[in-house]
Amino acid sequence: MIDLGPHAVFIIAAYAGVTLAVAALIFWTLFDARRTASKTAALEARGIRRRSAGPAA
Amino acid sequence: MTTDTAPKPSLWNRLAHPGQFVALTRSWLWPLTIVTAALFAVGLWFAFFNSPEDYQMGDTVRIMYIHVPTAWLSQFVYGIMAVSAIGSLVWRHPMADVSMKAAAPLGATFTALALFTGSLWGRPTWGTFWEWDGRMTSTLVLLLIYLGIVALWRAFDDQLRAARVIAVFTLVGAINIPIIKFSVDWWSTLHQPSSVFTMRGPHMPPSILTPLLVMAIAFTMLFLTLHLKAMHTEVARRRLMALQRQAAQTGASA
Amino acid sequence: MSAFAAVIARELRLSIRTGGDVLTLVLFFVMIGVVVPFAVGPDRDLLARLAPGVVWIAAFLSMLLGLDRLFRADHEDGTLILLRHADLPFSAIVAAKVIAHWIVSAVPLIVASPLLAVMLALDGAAFWRVVLSLLVGTPALAALGAIGAAVTVSIRRGGLIAPVLILPLAVPVLIFGVGAISTGPGPDLSGSALLFLAAISLITLALSPFAAALAISSGED
Numbered sequence: 176m177i178d179l180g181p182h183a184v185f186i187i188a189a190y191a192g193v194t195l196a197v198a199a200l201i202f203w204t205l206f207d208a209r210r211t212a213s214k215t216a217a218l219e220a221r222g223i224r225r226r227s228a229g230p231a232a
Numbered sequence: 233m234t235t236d237t238a239p240k241p242s243l244w245n246r247l248a249h250p251g252q253f254v255a256l257t258r259s260w261l262w263p264l265t266i267v268t269a270a271l272f273a274v275g276l277w278f279a280f281f282n283s284p285e286d287y288q289m290g291d292t293v294r295i296m297y298i299h300v301p302t303a304w305l306s307q308f309v310y311g312i313m314a315v316s317a318i319g320s321l322v323w324r325h326p327m328a329d330v331s332m333k334a335a336a337p338l339g340a341t342f343t344a345l346a347l348f349t350g351s352l353w354g355r356p357t358w359g360t361f362w363e364w365d366g367r368m369t370s371t372l373v374l375l376l377i378y379l380g381i382v383a384l385w386r387a388f389d390d391q392l393r394a395a396r397v398i399a400v401f402t403l404v405g406a407i408n409i410p411i412i413k414f415s416v417d418w419w420s421t422l423h424q425p426s427s428v429f430t431m432r433g434p435h436m437p438p439s440i441l442t443p444l445l446v447m448a449i450a451f452t453m454l455f456l457t458l459h460l461k462a463m464h465t466e467v468a469r470r471r472l473m474a475l476q477r478q479a480a481q482t483g484a485s486a
Numbered sequence: 487m488s489a490f491a492a493v494i495a496r497e498l499r500l501s502i503r504t505g506g507d508v509l510t511l512v513l514f515f516v517m518i519g520v521v522v523p524f525a526v527g528p529d530r531d532l533l534a535r536l537a538p539g540v541v542w543i544a545a546f547l548s549m550l551l552g553l554d555r556l557f558r559a560d561h562e563d564g565t566l567i568l569l570r571h572a573d574l575p576f577s578a579i580v581a582a583k584v585i586a587h588w589i590v591s592a593v594p595l596i597v598a599s600p601l602l603a604v605m606l607a608l609d610g611a612a613f614w615r616v617v618l619s620l621l622v623g624t625p626a627l628a629a630l631g632a633i634g635a636a637v638t639v640s641i642r643r644g645g646l647i648a649p650v651l652i653l654p655l656a657v658p659v660l661i662f663g664v665g666a667i668s669t670g671p672g673p674d675l676s677g678s679a680l681l682f683l684a685a686i687s688l689i690t691l692a693l694s695p696f697a698a699a700l701a702i703s704s705g706e707d
Contacts, residue, residue, distance in 0.1 A: 182292045182356040189295045189352040193302070196345055197454065200338065204458050208465040211472055218475045223482065321700075376654040383650065387641045396704035401637045401651065404697050408655045411686065415658035418682070419665070 250467040253327050257460060264457040271450035278443035292356045297443050299349040301451035302342045306374060309339030309455065313381075314406040317399035327463070329395035330470075332402065333385055334462035338455060340378035347371055366420035370413045377405050391470065489574045490582050497586030507555065511548050512594045518544035519602035530607040537606035538667035541616055542660055544602065545595050545624065550649040550656070552591050553631035556583060557639040557702065566639075570703060580702070581695035584632045592624035612667065615676065619666035622680060626659045626687040629694035636698035640705035658686055 246252045279297040313335045319328030350368055351361040362368070381398060388394030501507060522540050526532060560566045570576050596617060603613040634652035641647065665679030 185352045185356050186291060186294050189298060189349045192348050192352075193298045193345055196341060196348075200341055200458060204461050204465070208461060208468070211465055211468045215468060215472045215475060218472070218479055221479070223475050223479045321704075373654045373657055380647075380651040380654065383647055384637065387638070387643070387647055393640065393705055397637050397640070397701050400697055400701040400704065401633070404633055404693075405655065407693070408658075411658050411689075412654070415661045415682070418679075419661045 247327060248325055250326055250330070250470070254464050254467050258464065261457065261461060261464075264453065264460065268450060268453040268457050271446060271453055275443055275446035275450045278446055283443050284437075284439050292353060293440065295349055295353040296440075297447045298451075299346060299353055300444055301448040302346040302349060303371065304448055305451055305455055306339060306343035306346050306371060308452065309335050309342060310374070310378075310406065310409070312459075313339065313402050317402040317406075320395055320399040321403075329392070329399075330463045330466045331459070332395060332399065333391070334459055334466050336378060336381045336385060338458055338462070340375065340382055342451075342455070343371060343375040343378055347375065364420060366413075366417040369420065370409075370416045373412050373416070374409065377409075381405075391473075489572070490578060493569075493574070493579055493582035494586045494589075497583055498589065501586075501590045507552070508590060508594055511552050511591055512598045514551070515544050515548045515595050516598055516601055518547065519605050523605070534607045534609070534612075537603070537608045537612070538616065538664045540606060541599060541602050541620070541667075542623075542663045545592075545620060545663075546627065546656065546660055548595060549591055549624065549627045550631060550634075550652055553587070553635045553652070554638075554648055556587050556632060556635040558635070561639045566702065567706070570706075575699075576703065577695040577699040580632065580636070580699045584628050584691070584695060584698075587632065588625055588628040592620070592628060595624070596620050615667045619663050619680060619683060622666070622687060623659050623663040623683045626683070626690045627656060629687075629690040630656050630659070632698045633694050633701065636701040637705075639702060659683070662686065 246256060275297065279294055283294070283297075313332050316328040316331040316335070319325040320332060347368065350371070354363055354368075355361050381402065384398055384401065385391075385394060388397070519540060522536070523533060526536065557566060560569070569579050572579065599616055599620060600613065603616060608616065630652050631648070633655075634648035637651065638648040662679045662683040666676050666683055668676065
């Protein structure tokens with residue numbers, strides 16, 4: 176690692192904060208997608224379909 | 233076979249159908265993710281190992297490589313929202329609604345990050361975390377507008393109705409942002425005659441400009457990837473809500 | 487034109503009959519001025535320096551907190567649907583309501599502003615600048631408030647969300663409103679600030695009826 180000089184703590188804090196926020200954003204996006212998909216799957220397993228998808232199997 | 237005689241729908245019309253949109257763009261997600269990751273790898277390598285320290289600001293110049301891209305995104309995302317709002321009001325494009333809704337929390341996050349990195353950059357260079365400087369203040373007001381829009385989305389029950397109302401508000405905000413920018417600049421020059429911060433702009437040496445550009449493109453690709461994924465989720469959520477209504481109806485009639 | 491005047495007259499009659507609102511608004515406005523000396527101390531020089539900001543914040547808050555009633559009652563009893571099908575274009579009706587709202591909620595504040603000026607130790611010249619800047623700036627607040635009220639009218643519990651939405655958009659009004667009062671330590675820019683304030687008022691008054699009408703009709707169909 177290179178020497179970040181006297182203000183290393185600010186640089187590291189900035190990068191760490193951005194990394195954390197971006198990681199949280201990615202995690203939330205994936206989690207939201209996963210959650211919606213699993214809820215839909217649970218409803219479809221109970222035999223509930225959209226009219227456009229034809230009669231329930 | 234009606235499909236043979238029917239005219240092939242244009243790309244625009246195919247994109248207007250949520251299911252078609254998801255089917256068409258699902259394969260874009262992985263390439264986008266890989267490009268984003270590669271750009272970040274290159275950009276971060278430049279930022280930490282292959283760029284000199286600035287002769288005035290020293291190593292704190294490295295904060296610029298994440299500050300400027302997030303600040304750029306804070307305005308770019310509002311632009312996306314405003315264009316989607318026009319699409320939603322003028323053409324009633326269903327995917328424009330979805331794009332508007334998916335972009336708002338992302339824009340709020342990037343604006344908050346721009347303020348966060350800006351204040352961490354300000355501490356060593358100006359000596360304070362917060363300066364009521366024109367640029368920072370108008371970014372703060374922009375963040376408040378983003379948060380208002382997010383709150384508005386959450387307040388509505390009917391998302392289809394919400395989209396058109398919020399589109400109106402987004403456009404009002406888009407007209408107002410230049411006025412806010414102007415008034416805040418006027419205000420800050422009134423209160424601090426000596427400018428604390430001047431962007432050196434085109435005088436930046438290429439050794440600093442290259443990582444800055446790479447990081448800006450990387451952050452933009454990150455936003456586009458997350459936005460697309462969030463749009464897919466939003467389409468799925470609307471389908472889920474329709475299914476839940478249907479389940480409630482059949483449950484009530486059974 | 488007579489229909490336009492009739493809408494204004496209806497709004498004014500309604501607010502006079504339920505007169506408590508106007509009185510409460512003025513009371514709120516004056517009370518902010520009463521509370522500030524308790525918070526910062528009775529130093530007359532300090533109060534005179536803070537006065538322009540205090541008067542504007544008081545006006546700002548009293549106008550934004552009261553904007554919920556602009557469309558809410560008409561939405562709840564269905565009058566808004568009738569008004570949308572009137573001969574007069576709906577944006578003209580909204581414009582009439584904005585004007586009535588300004589008369590009901592801004593004019594009483596301007597009338598009450600001498601009280602604040604006395605309590606906050608403003609001198610005579612500064613007092614007239616306060617009245618002038620309130621007179622020029624409050625139409626913009628009424629117009630922006632109409633947009634906020636229109637956007638949130640179909641939300642059942644939309645009471646606090648309209649001020650939160652409109653506050654950031656109203657920042658320029660506050661900046662130029664205070665700028666038109668205070669001469670500040672530097673060069674005197676209060677004249678140009680007053681002109682900017684007038685420009686903002688005219689722009690928002692011209693645009694907001696259309697935006698508010700569009701927001702109401704897209705929220706209701």
